[in-house]
Amino acid sequence: MLEIQNLTKIYEDGTLALDDVSFTVEDGEFLVVIGLSGSGKSTLLRCINRLVEPTSGRVIWDGEDITAASQEELRKIRRQIGMIFQQFNLVKRSSVMTNVLSGRLGYVNPWLSLAHQFPREERERAMHNLELVGIAGKAQNRADELSGGQQQRVGIARALMQNPKLMLADEPVASLDPATSHSVLKYIEHLNRDQGVTVLCSLHFLSLARRYGTRIIALKAGQIVFDGLPEEIDDHRFKEIYGEEAVQVEVR
Amino acid sequence: MVDEKDIAEETDPNRSPALASLLSLIVPGAGQLYLGERSRGLSFLGAAVILVGLLTWLDMSLLYIGLLPFWLWNAWDARQQAQGRQPSFVLGFVLIAVVVYAIGWQVTEISVLKLVEGVPRIQPVVASLLKPDVVTRDVEVMEAIHIFESPCSGSPPAVAQPKVDAPYLITEPTCADVDETITVRGGNFPPSRTGELWWENPIGQASRLRARGEFVNFETDAQGQFSQQIAVPDVVPESGQHGPQIHEIKPRVSTPVGSPHASETFWLVVRRVGETIAQALMATTLGILLAVPVSFFSARNLMAVNPVGTAVYYVTRTLLNILRSVEPLIMAIVFVVWVGLGPFAGVLALVAHSIAALGKLYSEAIESIDPGPIEAVSATGANRAQVVVYAVLPQVLPPFVAFSIYRWDINVRMSTILGFVGGGGIGFLLQQWIRLSDYNEAGTAIWAIAIVVTILDYASAQVRERIV
Ligand SMILES: Nc1ncnc2c1ncn2[C@@H]1O[C@H](COP(=O)(O)OP(=O)(O)OP(=O)(O)O)[C@@H](O)[C@H]1O
Numbered sequence: 001m002l003e004i005q006n007l008t009k010i011y012e013d014g015t016l017a018l019d020d021v022s023f024t025v026e027d028g029e030f031l032v033v034i035g036l037s038g039s040g041k042s043t044l045l046r047c048i049n050r051l052v053e054p055t056s057g058r059v060i061w062d063g064e065d066i067t068a069a070s071q072e073e074l075r076k077i078r079r080q081i082g083m084i085f086q087q088f089n090l091v092k093r094s095s096v097m098t099n100v101l102s103g104r105l106g107y108v109n110p111w112l113s114l115a116h117q118f119p120r121e122e123r124e125r126a127m128h129n130l131e132l133v134g135i136a137g138k139a140q141n142r143a144d145e146l147s148g149g150q151q152q153r154v155g156i157a158r159a160l161m162q163n164p165k166l167m168l169a170d171e172p173v174a175s176l177d178p179a180t181s182h183s184v185l186k187y188i189e190h191l192n193r194d195q196g197v198t199v200l201c202s203l204h205f206l207s208l209a210r211r212y213g214t215r216i217i218a219l220k221a222g223q224i225v226f227d228g229l230p231e232e233i234d235d236h237r238f239k240e241i242y243g244e245e246a247v248q249v250e251v252r
Numbered sequence: 253m254v255d256e257k258d259i260a261e262e263t264d265p266n267r268s269p270a271l272a273s274l275l276s277l278i279v280p281g282a283g284q285l286y287l288g289e290r291s292r293g294l295s296f297l298g299a300a301v302i303l304v305g306l307l308t309w310l311d312m313s314l315l316y317i318g319l320l321p322f323w324l325w326n327a328w329d330a331r332q333q334a335q336g337r338q339p340s341f342v343l344g345f346v347l348i349a350v351v352v353y354a355i356g357w358q359v360t361e362i363s364v365l366k367l368v369e370g371v372p373r374i375q376p377v378v379a380s381l382l383k384p385d386v387v388t389r390d391v392e393v394m395e396a397i398h399i400f401e402s403p404c405s406g407s408p409p410a411v412a413q414p415k416v417d418a419p420y421l422i423t424e425p426t427c428a429d430v431d432e433t434i435t436v437r438g439g440n441f442p443p444s445r446t447g448e449l450w451w452e453n454p455i456g457q458a459s460r461l462r463a464r465g466e467f468v469n470f471e472t473d474a475q476g477q478f479s480q481q482i483a484v485p486d487v488v489p490e491s492g493q494h495g496p497q498i499h500e501i502k503p504r505v506s507t508p509v510g511s512p513h514a515s516e517t518f519w520l521v522v523r524r525v526g527e528t529i530a531q532a533l534m535a536t537t538l539g540i541l542l543a544v545p546v547s548f549f550s551a552r553n554l555m556a557v558n559p560v561g562t563a564v565y566y567v568t569r570t571l572l573n574i575l576r577s578v579e580p581l582i583m584a585i586v587f588v589v590w591v592g593l594g595p596f597a598g599v600l601a602l603v604a605h606s607i608a609a610l611g612k613l614y615s616e617a618i619e620s621i622d623p624g625p626i627e628a629v630s631a632t633g634a635n636r637a638q639v640v641v642y643a644v645l646p647q648v649l650p651p652f653v654a655f656s657i658y659r660w661d662i663n664v665r666m667s668t669i670l671g672f673v674g675g676g677g678i679g680f681l682l683q684q685w686i687r688l689s690d691y692n693e694a695g696t697a698i699w700a701i702a703i704v705v706t707i708l709d710y711a712s713a714q715v716r717e718r719i720v
């Protein structure tokens with residue numbers, strides 16, 4: 001169970017990105033975070049694994065206070081939380097295999113890993129995860145030789161290396177075309193349904209949020225303006241979240 | 253709004269074209285200033301002051317005439333302005349440029365005449381440079397000796413007899429005064445060859461005989477004999493005061509023997525080229541090793557996270573900029589004073605320059621890394637060292653390698669001339685030979701530099717292609 005308690009983030013320049021946000025995520029949920037650009041979605045996800053340090057408030061996961069963890073404890077927590085990014089954040093000049101293996105760095109012998117030495121079973125695990133996302137054939141390619149959709153699948157395979165209990169996905173499909181978006185989201189859905197991974201995913205399109213989310217949270221100027229089931233978002237709610245002029249765009 | 257005001261000013265009846273041009277004729281730019289054209293007036297005035305000042309200071313009064321077109325144009329410009337027109341500045345700019353280039357021509361003493369006049373002087377030099385001293389053959393020298401007295405005493409040396417089995421020389425007479433002609437006859441030399449005549453004075457200084465500036469040679473006949481008239485040379489300073497003295501005359505025939513082999517010059521050059529490459533290698537390696545930590549201190553994204561870091565960043569950057577602006581040749585002069593003549597001083601100069609240049613390039617590579625992968629790898633629970641190895645190094649290593657190879661190329665070139673100021677390497681030999689007018693030897697060094705630099709350039713281009 002993930003508990004967010006009174007989370008507030010004020011950036012150095014004074015921007016109030018999160019304003020006293022509280023909610024709870026049960027194990028096994030597929031929680032979608034929606035909201036306008038700049039509403040604080042990325043900030044929220046990054047505060048959970050402390051890529052961004054919250055200004056105040058607490059993040060408690062399975063009874064452990066992430067916000068109070070030491071650097072060493074934080075590393076132990078982080079390795080159980082997978083994260084995938086809008087820009088994929090692969091090391092472009094490294095091979096697909098190396099990128100995937102880097103997801104396992106929190107578990108393996110740190111000294112051997114510095115010399116790029118991984119045990120055989122870790123290499124097999126990497127191969128297996130690449131097969132899961134359907135690009136085992138590209139293992140030896142350089143990451144920047146892959147298409148955007150393929151790169152995001154490498155990003156997922158890298159996160160899978162962590163055997164995550166929680167997956168944070170920050171607009172994982174925002175730079176992909178609709179068909180590829182669905183295939184990527186289906187991998188995440190598969191993780192959620194078949195392996196019981198809790199998912200926190202921010203999305204731009206309400207149609208995608210409705211299709212994949214088991215629950216939706218909407219942010220507006222750093223505050224939660226909606227928290228409920230996908231089907232509860234009617235036209236009125238939609239305008240509340242996205243503003244009066246917004247029109248719904250479908251991604252099929 | 254602005255336009256209306258300008259037009260109102262331009263059509264102001266108080267602004268007389270005649271007065272404006274007169275003012276500008278007296279002091280360039282004054283007319284424009286009077287018309288309220290401040291920047292135009294000030295730049296004309298500035299240009300005139302600077303040019304007149306330069307011409308006066310450099311004592312080039314003749315060039316004042318060159319200033320005349322600009323002066324007149326500036327007066328015409330004032331008149332045009334007063335009449336509400338805006339003539340283009342281009343013509344004035346060209347007229348100023350003409351004077352500036354005329355000054356530059358004078359200052360740098362450009363002279364086509366000298367270029368033509370010097371051709372006879374440079375021809376033999378170029379010819380020698382094109383004939384590097386690389387291969388020689390050993391020579392076997394056949395020599396005879398005959399003693400000779402000059403001036404004559406009462407008892408001159410006895411006339412020698414022809415030998416049977418060795419080269420010999422006979423002179424008649426066996427004594428004479430300076431400039432008197434004597435006959436020398438020799439035999440038992442190799443047949444049909446050209447030989448040299450050497451003359452050794454009483455204190456053992458030998459020199460080749462000359463007649464009217466040309467060396468005196470002899471030709472042997474089919475029996476290996478020759479006969480030649482020579483004038484007794486003046487080889488003893490103030491010979492008249494010394495009385496009769498004994499000299500030695502030595503005819504000499506040299507025969508190349510054995511197969512061609514590398515000359516002494518060649519081996520000298522090889523040794524120094526090796527030293528040059530070693531200098532470049534040491535300097536590049538040490539430069540890289542020191543530039544890496546320095547580059548971390550001068551990377552804004554790493555350092556500008558707190559005030560102390562920011563201060564370190566600015567200090568390092570400034571030091572690097574100053575260091576980089578000093579040419580390695582000048583640094584070498586300083587280091588020669590510091591550690592003495594030799595290759596070490598050259599290495600230090602190159603190291604200092606390499607740190608400055610690489611430090612800047614490396615830090616720019618660090619500044620341009622993508623933070624995304626660093627976040628992603630940190631988010632997996634990797635420790636700091638792992639983040640550096642997996643997310644930072646793959647991003648900075650290729651540019652680091654490319655810059656380092658480029659630096660190596662530059663260091664190879666620089667190390668070839670550091671010897672000119674005592675910094676070791678091939679340049680040391682080169683400047684020595686040039687100073688002694690040993691152009692064949694200098695040519696050898698120049699060829700060696702050209703060949704080595706070309707080969708190393710090619711090699712590093714290949715490496716660069718593979719890696720980057
Ligand atoms: N590093 C930062 N420094 C200062 N302000 C920031 C920083 N990162 C984000 N912000 C600000 O915080 C607010 C929330 O940003 P955030 O990136 O969380 O929004 P978002 O909902 O993810 O937007 P998008 O849909 O465009 O990704 C914005 O106003 C943004 O300008």
Ligand SMILES: [Mg+2]
Pocket residue numbers: 041042043170171
């Ligand atoms: Mg975002």
